[in-house]
Amino acid sequence: MSGVRDRNASAWLLPNDGTRTNHRLRRDMRRFEDADEVDAVVVGCGAGGSVMLQRLARRGWHVVGFDAGPFWDPDTDWVSDEAGSHHLYWTEPRVISGSDPVPMGSNNSGRGVGGSMVHFAGYAPRLHPSDFRTLSQDGVGADWPIRYEALRPYYTEIEQELPVAGDFWPWGDPHPYPHRPHRVSGNGDVFMRGAAKLGITTKVGPVAIPNGRFGNRPHCIYRGFCLQGCKVNAKASPLITHVPDALAHGAEIRADCMVTRVEVDEHTGLATGVHYLKDGRRRFQRARIVIVAGYSIETPRLLLNSASKRFPEGLCNDFDQVGRYLMVQGAPQTAGRFDEEVRMYKAPPPEVVSEDFYETDPGKPYRRGFAIQNVSPLPITWAEHVAAQGHWGADLRERMSDYVHWACLGALCEFLSGADNRVTLSRQTDRNGLPVADFSYSQTDNDKMLMKAARGVMEEILHAAGADDVITIGRYAHLVGGARMAADERHGVVDSDCRTFAVRNLYIADGSVLPTQGSANPALTIMAVAARAADRLTG
Amino acid sequence: MAATRPDRFPGFDAASQWRHWDAATAGVVMKRLGPPPPIRYFTPDEQSTAVALCDRLLDLEPDCPVPVVAMIDSRLAEAETDGWRYEDMPEDGRAWSVSLAGLKSDAVERFRIPFAELDPPSQNSIIGAVRKLGSDAWHGLPADHVWSLWTRYACTAFYGHPFGWNEIGFPGPAYPSGYKNLGLDAREPREKADEGGA
Numbered sequence: 233m234s235g236v237r238d239r240n241a242s243a244w245l246l247p248n249d250g251t252r253t254n255h256r257l258r259r260d261m262r263r264f265e266d267a268d269e270v271d272a273v274v275v276g277c278g279a280g281g282s283v284m285l286q287r288l289a290r291r292g293w294h295v296v297g298f299d300a301g302p303f304w305d306p307d308t309d310w311v312s313d314e315a316g317s318h319h320l321y322w323t324e325p326r327v328i329s330g331s332d333p334v335p336m337g338s339n340n341s342g343r344g345v346g347g348s349m350v351h352f353a354g355y356a357p358r359l360h361p362s363d364f365r366t367l368s369q370d371g372v373g374a375d376w377p378i379r380y381e382a383l384r385p386y387y388t389e390i391e392q393e394l395p396v397a398g399d400f401w402p403w404g405d406p407h408p409y410p411h412r413p414h415r416v417s418g419n420g421d422v423f424m425r426g427a428a429k430l431g432i433t434t435k436v437g438p439v440a441i442p443n444g445r446f447g448n449r450p451h452c453i454y455r456g457f458c459l460q461g462c463k464v465n466a467k468a469s470p471l472i473t474h475v476p477d478a479l480a481h482g483a484e485i486r487a488d489c490m491v492t493r494v495e496v497d498e499h500t501g502l503a504t505g506v507h508y509l510k511d512g513r514r515r516f517q518r519a520r521i522v523i524v525a526g527y528s529i530e531t532p533r534l535l536l537n538s539a540s541k542r543f544p545e546g547l548c549n550d551f552d553q554v555g556r557y558l559m560v561q562g563a564p565q566t567a568g569r570f571d572e573e574v575r576m577y578k579a580p581p582p583e584v585v586s587e588d589f590y591e592t593d594p595g596k597p598y599r600r601g602f603a604i605q606n607v608s609p610l611p612i613t614w615a616e617h618v619a620a621q622g623h624w625g626a627d628l629r630e631r632m633s634d635y636v637h638w639a640c641l642g643a644l645c646e647f648l649s650g651a652d653n654r655v656t657l658s659r660q661t662d663r664n665g666l667p668v669a670d671f672s673y674s675q676t677d678n679d680k681m682l683m684k685a686a687r688g689v690m691e692e693i694l695h696a697a698g699a700d701d702v703i704t705i706g707r708y709a710h711l712v713g714g715a716r717m718a719a720d721e722r723h724g725v726v727d728s729d730c731r732t733f734a735v736r737n738l739y740i741a742d743g744s745v746l747p748t749q750g751s752a753n754p755a756l757t758i759m760a761v762a763a764r765a766a767d768r769l770t771g
Numbered sequence: 772m773a774a775t776r777p778d779r780f781p782g783f784d785a786a787s788q789w790r791h792w793d794a795a796t797a798g799v800v801m802k803r804l805g806p807p808p809p810i811r812y813f814t815p816d817e818q819s820t821a822v823a824l825c826d827r828l829l830d831l832e833p834d835c836p837v838p839v840v841a842m843i844d845s846r847l848a849e850a851e852t853d854g855w856r857y858e859d860m861p862e863d864g865r866a867w868s869v870s871l872a873g874l875k876s877d878a879v880e881r882f883r884i885p886f887a888e889l890d891p892p893s894q895n896s897i898i899g900a901v902r903k904l905g906s907d908a909w910h911g912l913p914a915d916h917v918w919s920l921w922t923r924y925a926c927t928a929f930y931g932h933p934f935g936w937n938e939i940g941f942p943g944p945a946y947p948s949g950y951k952n953l954g955l956d957a958r959e960p961r962e963k964a965d966e967g968g969a
Contacts, residue, residue, distance in 0.1 A: 307793075308795055311793075311800075311944070312945055312946035313931075313944055314931060316796070316799040316800070318851060321854050323854035325856070326855045327855070327856060328855050335853070336854050416953070418954050418955040418956075421954060421955055452949075453950070455948075456945060456950070457945065457946070463946045463947075573958070575940075575962070577941060578950045579950065611930040611931075611936060611941050612926060612931055615922075616923065619922040619926060624829075624902070625827060625829070625895065626776075628830070629938070630776065633779050633940075635940065636939070636940045636941075637965070
């Protein structure tokens with residue numbers, strides 16, 4: 233794996249003295265003036281934005297990254313506690329609607345430098361080659377304007393940079409991982425035991441936690457609070473995998489700055505910079521290129537809030553594509569009770585995966601499929617599971633006291649994209665007076681069949697492993713789409729290089745460009761897409 | 772009255788480990804054991820209804836050390852929401868106020884006594900009726916979304932508190948110590964076996 237440090241030294245730029253933040257690197261960070269026309273501004277410092285910043289800074293570009301949230305210090309800002317981690321999420325108001333509204337917050341939103349990867353579980357699978365052509369192959373979803381092969385080298389690069397640990401992966405495009413798989417806990421044992429009895433293949437990983445030291449990042453301590461921000465610096469997030477190297481190469485990160493509008497010159501038709509709010513003051517940063525990476529809710533919201541005389545319905549929205557084809561995965565969680573103590577809160581929640589059901593099975597009434605993975609809800613989330621079964625009062629308390637005996641699996645069902653699953657602007661405004669996002673979501677029959685099938689398989693696995701009781705909670709996970717990549721401007725917002733069709737120096741480099749989502753956790757793909765876009769942008 | 776519950780993890784006290792926690796975490800968690808913040812959002816009338824509601828939702832013992840309603844009030848006063856609301860629900864604070872007024876009016880209508888003054892079985896019957904409505908409207912709000920609001924806030928308060936962890940055998944914070952003994956029936960010295968299960 234020589235070579236990773238040469239192209240991304242982030243892990244070596246972190247302290248090795250038991251603290252987690254290189255304060256000097258941040259203090260000495262290059263700072264640009266608003267009046268400087270920087271080469272690029274990047275709106276949002278999550279999975280896509282941080283990779284963009286690091287790649288562009290490495291090529292000598294003058295870049296500024298904006299984030300609405302803080303520049304985290306894991307030592308002081310994050311806690312090993314569920315209720316105390318509320319500030320990691322985007323908790324500004326949002327409205328959810330449609331026939332199957334999708335709750336936001338802890339589940340699928342980020343805030344601050346590192347984005348939602350700060351509190352993602354850590355699963356980092358690739359998409360399968362079939363995900364790039366679901367329309368031509370299965371008659372559903374959409375075809376990407378690029379093929380899997382175009383992303384393959386970037387998947388490999390990012391897997392080395394995070395890095396990802398896991399067994400050799402037999403599904404999709406078979407490939408190894410740079411780090412060996414982690415030990416598994418009781419929760420993973422149960423999954424593997426049940427699956428083996430049924431002839432279902434399971435593999436350990438792929439998890440974005442190095443197995444062993446990586447640069448100055450220490451070994452994982454298996455404390456189980458991956459979803460609360462990794463205080464150890466073991467689990468990958470852009471805060472430690474890409475931002476340090478970006479800063480070392482002259483990028484500026486402006487945290488606690490909310491970008492409110494992308495400015496486009498009426499005469500040239502080019503983006504000229506971004507309006508943003510810092511400490512309540514309205515400011516404007518000039519830039520030669522604007523790259524939006526605010527994810528599937530805030531990216532469409534920003535474009536819609538950037539309407540102008542030329543773009544009366546919202547920036548890049550000539551063909552009513554902005555905000556549409558937003559996708560979530562159906563993510564039912566099925567738990568089983570065992571006489572043994574499982575204590576699923578121990579070890580990172582991401583452990584074992586099966587992608588045996590990922591591809592379309594011609595024998596089934598539904599198209600596409602699902603993945604099954606370990607999940608391990610902490611007490612508050614577990615209480616939601618139990619309460620969702622209708623338990624309350626003494627009944628709830630009694631069932632909750634059984635916590636250590638439960639193991640949990642989660643499915644990721646590939647819900648298909650729909651034009652009406654979209655972000656629009658609500659009449660409600662935030663404290664800055666900007667209309668908030670209204671996210672409308674409705675399921676299709678195919679989606680519902682997938683949820684049911686996934687639940688059935690998870691129940692079988694847990695029963696086969698010896699569970700005497702199983703419960704399932706219906707839920708969603710992840711977000712992608714909302715400004716998708718397409719062959720032309722009538723079907724999407726950006727081209728295969730993430731450049732918007734409407735404004736030639738405006739790019740989108742986040743999860744909102746994905747035309748399909750597969751049954752994979754999206755972080756790795758978002759980073760790979762951003763890394764490819766950076767290559768295309770810099771030639 | 773609250774049911775008597777078997778103590779499945781006798782002597783287990785998650786917070787006794789606080790010296791082994793990092794300072795940021797210890798500060799956040801130990802604060803929950805101190806005096807709760809003053810009530811700022813709920814009116815006294817709402818507060819009395821909320822206390823009765825949470826007592827029933829969580830079957831709280833009279834001497835329960837978890838200040839559930841103060842913790843909920845604190846979140847509402849600071850607008851610490853989950854970051855979303857259903858289109859057919861008002862903002863969380865308003866939704867709490869409206870739903871508490873609903874409970875009060877149901878109680879007066881059915882028993883001619885305010886909700887907070889009712890005996891627990893009568894309170895349970897009013898709460899249970901809301902639960903059974905499913906997605907039907909209740910005082911102008913979809914009952915299932917009201918139920919979700921109540922249980923989300925109440926469970927977050929109770930199971931975010933070390934008292935709630937002790938009852939379920941959860942050791943709480945685990946940094947910087949982490950876990951060494953992974954696997955079925957494997958425990959760390961600080962974990963205690965379940966004595967009342969199976």
